[in-house]
Each structure stands twice: as C-alpha cells, then as structure tokens.
Amino acid sequence: MAIPTSSIVSFSNELAALVETSAASVVAVHGRPRFNSSGVHWSPEVVITAEHTLRHDDGIVVSTGAGDRLPAEVAGRDAGTDLAVLRVKGLTIPTVSRPEAFAHRPGSLIVAVGRNKDSANAALGVIGSLAAPSQTWRGGKLDQVIRLDLALHPVASGGAIVDAAGNLIGIATPVLSRAAVFAVPSATVERIARALLTHGRLPQGYLGAGLQPIRLPEHLTNGLGLSVTGGLMTVSVDQDAPAGRAGLLIGDVLLELGGQFVDRPESVRLLLADAVGKTIPARVLRGGALVTLEIGVTERHGKH
Amino acid sequence: MIRVWIETVSKVTRAGLEALLESSGDIELVNAPSQADVVLIDELTDRPEAPPAVLLSEETLTARVFRLGVHAILPREAAAEQIVGALYAAAAGLIAVPAESSSLILPAAAEPVPENLTPREMETLEMLAEGLSNKQIAARLGISEHTAKFHVNSILGKLDAATRTEAVMRGIRAGLLKV
Numbered sequence: 001m002a003i004p005t006s007s008i009v010s011f012s013n014e015l016a017a018l019v020e021t022s023a024a025s026v027v028a029v030h031g032r033p034r035f036n037s038s039g040v041h042w043s044p045e046v047v048i049t050a051e052h053t054l055r056h057d058d059g060i061v062v063s064t065g066a067g068d069r070l071p072a073e074v075a076g077r078d079a080g081t082d083l084a085v086l087r088v089k090g091l092t093i094p095t096v097s098r099p100e101a102f103a104h105r106p107g108s109l110i111v112a113v114g115r116n117k118d119s120a121n122a123a124l125g126v127i128g129s130l131a132a133p134s135q136t137w138r139g140g141k142l143d144q145v146i147r148l149d150l151a152l153h154p155v156a157s158g159g160a161i162v163d164a165a166g167n168l169i170g171i172a173t174p175v176l177s178r179a180a181v182f183a184v185p186s187a188t189v190e191r192i193a194r195a196l197l198t199h200g201r202l203p204q205g206y207l208g209a210g211l212q213p214i215r216l217p218e219h220l221t222n223g224l225g226l227s228v229t230g231g232l233m234t235v236s237v238d239q240d241a242p243a244g245r246a247g248l249l250i251g252d253v254l255l256e257l258g259g260q261f262v263d264r265p266e267s268v269r270l271l272l273a274d275a276v277g278k279t280i281p282a283r284v285l286r287g288g289a290l291v292t293l294e295i296g297v298t299e300r301h302g303k304h
Numbered sequence: 305m306i307r308v309w310i311e312t313v314s315k316v317t318r319a320g321l322e323a324l325l326e327s328s329g330d331i332e333l334v335n336a337p338s339q340a341d342v343v344l345i346d347e348l349t350d351r352p353e354a355p356p357a358v359l360l361s362e363e364t365l366t367a368r369v370f371r372l373g374v375h376a377i378l379p380r381e382a383a384a385e386q387i388v389g390a391l392y393a394a395a396a397g398l399i400a401v402p403a404e405s406s407s408l409i410l411p412a413a414a415e416p417v418p419e420n421l422t423p424r425e426m427e428t429l430e431m432l433a434e435g436l437s438n439k440q441i442a443a444r445l446g447i448s449e450h451t452a453k454f455h456v457n458s459i460l461g462k463l464d465a466a467t468r469t470e471a472v473m474r475g476i477r478a479g480l481l482k483v
Contacts (some may be wrong), residue, residue: 042318077437079469139469179385183344201435210482235384265476300434 005217015111015124022113022162023120025096028210029072029086031055036063038114038121038159039086040171041095046197050158050173051077051084053294060086064093067118076196080140081184082173084158085196096160096185099167106130107141109164110148112172114156119161125150127169128180136176139270143187146170147180205272206300208232208241208279209248211265216253217287224290230263231255231285246295249286256283272297306395307332309340309355313347316378317360321387327390342395344387346371346380356394358387365401376400419462425429426453433481449452 029049037053039062047062054060057249072086104110106129114121118178119158148161152174160167161183163262168184195202211232221228231253237244248254258280262268275297284295308331312318321344324332334340343357348369351357356375363369365377376390376399386402393400419428424445431441441453456468463478465471474479 043318057439074437078466200437200440204435206483208482210479212479235479236482241482265483266473269472269476272483300430 001033006097008075009080009209015092016121018110018162018164019113019120019122020113021166022160023115025064025167026113026120026160027064027088027091027093029053029060029062030113031060035136035154036115036117037157038107038155038172040160040168040237041043041091041093042085042165042189042193043095045088046075047072047087047091048158048171048193049088050171051079051082051086052173052175053157054084061118062086062088062091064091065118065120075201076200078140078192078196079085080136080137080138080200080202081142081188081233082138082140082175083171083184083189085189085193089278091161094116096168097277098164104130104163104169109135109218110150110161110169112148112150112156112159112161114153114172116153116155117253121153121156123150123152123156125181127183135270138176139273141188142176142182142184142272143191144185146183146185147177148172148183150181152181169226177191192256202273202293203299204269205275205293205297206237206241207243207248207268207297208300209273210236211268212252213264214253215251220285220288224285228255228263231269232262232265234284242295242297243254243282243301246282246293248282248284248293248295248301249290251286252291253285254282255290256281258282305330305332306391307339308342308391309334309337310344310346311337312345314361317346324387325391326385328384331388331391332368334391342375342391344375348374356397358390358394358400360387365399367388370399378402380424394422417475419461421459425459425462426480428474429459429471429475431480432456433475 013212020226025041027039028036030036039047041046045165048262057074061069061111062072070088071090075085075087106127107195108127110125119163128147128149133143133147144231155160161172170185174181176182212235215230234250234252237248259270276299279296282295284291310318310321320404340355345357346360351373357373358376359374362382375394378386385422388401438449438452442449460471463471465474
C-alpha cells in the first residue's frame with residue numbers, strides 16, 4: 001500500500017517550522033577561529049553557549065538571524081559542564097521556551113538547533129539514554145545525564161536541543177563524553193547561570209587541609225570494621241578555615257567525607273564542589289579510633 | 305581475536321574483569337599465561353619472560369616499568385572500552401596510556417617534578433583553585449589582565465597542565481594547594 005506522500009511532506013514542513021521557531025532564539029557566537037559556535041537566548045540579554053568554544057574572554061561577538069552583530073561580555077565559565085554565560089546588551093530576539101519539567105524518554109525525538117552564520121543549522125536525532133545525576137569527567141555536576149543519538153556539526157555546539165514541541169531540553173555539547181553528544185539539562189543551566197551571573201564563578205567548597213594519600217594496614221582497618229585500604233593523612237591545617245575550625249588535627253587520617261570514601265585529595269575537591277554553606281560529616285582515624293567531625297564548608301579565600 | 309590471561313591480586317577484581325571482558329566480543333580468556341597474547345594485571349611485580357602486560361594501577365609508564373613488560377597502564381576505574389583497547393594495543397606491540405593522564409615518560413627521564421612556582425604564581429594558583437577568571441585575578445592582584453594571563457600560562461607550563469582545572473588538580477596532588 002503506498003504511503004500517502006502528504007504525511008511525509010507534513011512531517012518535513014512541521015520539522016522545518018519547529019526549527020524556524022526555535023532558531024529565532026539562537027545566535028551565532030564568534031569566539032574562536034574557523035567555526036563559529038551557537039548560543040541560546042536564555043533570559044533577557046543573557047546568552048548561554050558552550051564554554052569550550054570560547055578561545056578568549058574578550059572580543060566575543062554574537063550575531064542573529066537578521067544579521068545584527070552585538071558584542072558579548074563573558075559573565076562566567078564552567079568548564080566542568082561546558083557552559084559559559086554571556087551578557088549581550090541590546091539583544092532583542094525572543095528568549096527560548098523552557099518547560100517546567102523534563103518528561104522525555106530514550107527514543108524521544110530531538111532537534112539540535114544552531115546557527116551557521118546567517119542560516120539556522122538543524123540536526124535530527126533522538127534521546128539515546130538517560131542516567132542519574134552525575135559528575136562529568138571534567139568535574140562538573142549534571143542534574144541529569146542526557147546522551148543523544150545525534151551528529152552535531154561544530155557550529156551547533158552551544159545550541160539548543162529542543163523536543164518535538166519546541167521546548168528546550170538543554171544545551172548541546174560534544175565534549176562531556178568521547179562517545180556521545182550530551183544535552184546539558186535546563187536545570188543545570190539554570191543553576192550554573194545563576195551562580196555565574198551572581199558571582200562570576202562557581203563557588204568551590206574548601207576545607208583548608210593539606211592531605212596526603214596513604215595506605216592503611218589491614219590489621220588496623222579490619223579491627224575497626226572498615227573495608228578501606230587507604231585514606232588521606234592530614235599534613236597541614238589552616239586554623240582559620242573550615243577544617244581547622246572543626247577540629248581537624250595534623251595526623252588525622254580522613255577516611256570519609258559527606259558519607260563518601262576518599263582516597264585522593266582531588267576527590268575531596270570534587271566532593272566539595274557545591275558544598276559551600278553546608279555542614280558535612282568527616283570521618284577520621286585518630287590515634288587508632290574513629291572520630292566524626294562536622295565541617296561547615298565555606299569558600300576558599302585567596303591570600304592577597 | 306586475542307587471548308587474555310587475567311592475573312589480579314584481588315579475587316573480586318578478577319571476577320569483575322572476567323565479566324567485563326567476557327561480554328567484549330573478540331576476547332578469549334585463557335587458563336595460563338603461556339597461552340595468552342597479553343596479560344592483565346593489577347600489581348607490578350618482577351615477571352619472567354612473559355607476554356606484554358596491561359597494568360591497572362596508578363603507576364607511571366617509566367622505562368623501568370616498561371622493561372618489566374608493562375605496555376599499557378590504566379587507572380583501576382578505567383572504562384571497558386579503554387581496557388579492551390589497551391589489551392588490543394599491547395597485543396599488537398604498541399604502548400597505551402590514557403590521553404588525559406600524560407603519564408607517558410620518555411626513557412631515561414625521571415618522574416616529572418613540578419618546577420618551583422614563584423610566590424606570585426602560587427597566589428595565582430590559589431585563585432585558579434577559587435575558579436577566578438584572568439580578569440578577576442588581575443583585579444585581585446592589582447595587575448593588568450595581560451600580566452595575569454602571563455602568570456596563568458607560566459603555571460600551566462610548570463605544572464605541565466593543559467587547562468586551569470588540570471593545573472589545580474596537579475597542584476593539589478603535588479601538595480602545593482590545600483583542598
């Protein structure tokens with residue numbers, strides 16, 4: 001039985017209309033040589049783009065479909081989630097449509113909408129898989145892991161990933177995984193953008209302790225009912241910082257922070273990434289016994 | 305198709321690796337190292353004449369380690385694709401390490417020691433740990449953005465880091481920064 005051609009034509013026209021509507025909120029971002037990237041008009045005069053596409057902090061220009069070119073100021077960057085926030089004075093295009101909740105499933109149709117100089121740039125794909133909130137290999141925190149089955153053109157990095165209704169799912173980026181293009185979810189963008197617009201950076205939690213990885217002998221850990229093989233020895237403590245105030249002593253071996261085992265100081269830093277203002281428990285080995293300290297995490301303040 | 309012999313200290317690790325490799329298609333797990341094209345180990349030991357080894361550990365691939373027959377090193381938490389890739393590479397007579405680790409040491413070179421940072425560079429590194437941009441660093445130090453950028457680049461070079469995030473991680477690992 002022949003497929004009525006009108007349904008294919010309808011689908012095509014509807015897709016094109018979807019792209020046209022979405023692209024009205026997408027700009028081209030000129031922040032690197034060769035290919036431009038894309039940016040999404042998130043809130044009035046605020047554009048979100050892919051951090052890795054901005055070579056420098058200055059001299060960035062965005063251009064609209066109508067051909068208007070406007071200078072952009074970097075409000076802040078987060079390499080961990082590959083997001084950068086730009087302030088663009090005088091940007092009058094519509095802001096992108098953002099739904100309340102995310103209700104999509106693997107196989108849901110998505111369109112990547114970017115801008116290639118004057119023209120919209122479209123790519124069709126589906127949501128490949130969804131996974132729980134997670135930390136990227138670059139140390140950023142995603143509210144949800146959205147892997148796409150999509151061929152993303154370089155110009156579309158930083159562009160919009162929209163669903164079949166034209167609502168924004170997230171921002172397109174190819175750098176958070178070697179294996180797939182990701183959509184950084186709107187919830188993550190909202191969180192990061194708010195922090196970057198307010199502080200110009202992401203507040204990073206700080207303990208104020210110099211930590212050295214050490215191996216723990218089995219007789220010690222078995223005797224305490226622990227299954228760890230190592231911990232972090234405290235070799236220095238800043239008395240005016242969270243760890244010092246919580247009573248961490250030189251010689252304390254940090255085993256757990258916030259309920260997670262720690263074996264490397266870098267892991268501690270990642271664990272503290274969004275802990276500013278929180279009080280978290282630290283389990284340490286002190287003189288052969290287990291002690292729990294409550295640490296009120298603050299930001300690091302540079303000595304200057 | 306390659307034949308792999310798994311030799312790990314922990315039974316749990318062995319079971320996990322067996323499961324991982326069994327579902328990776330073209331790999332046959334053998335019962336003795338003599339039957340293997342490549343060996344998967346998690347501890348560095350003196351090995352007699354043996355097939356090339358892929359080592360799951362935090363070791364660095366120095367000339368000494370290479371002479372012990374280790375042709376690839378991956379972190380213990382390496383993804384399946386990396387382990388399988390490393391096994392194939394070692395079986396084919398290649399050397400493999402993760403691209404992000406830059407732990408490939410040329411023969412005769414010792415462990416890289418971070419060049420001493422100047423006091424200004426240490427201050428700047430602390431600010432990188434806060435997540436400040438060049439502009440913000442310049443404002444804090446009362447210097448030009450150009451000079452701030454110069455300090456940042458110098459730090460990246462001395463710590464052998466490709467990005468600011470990497471510089472901070474290396475600084476932490478080297479004991480230059482508290483966490």
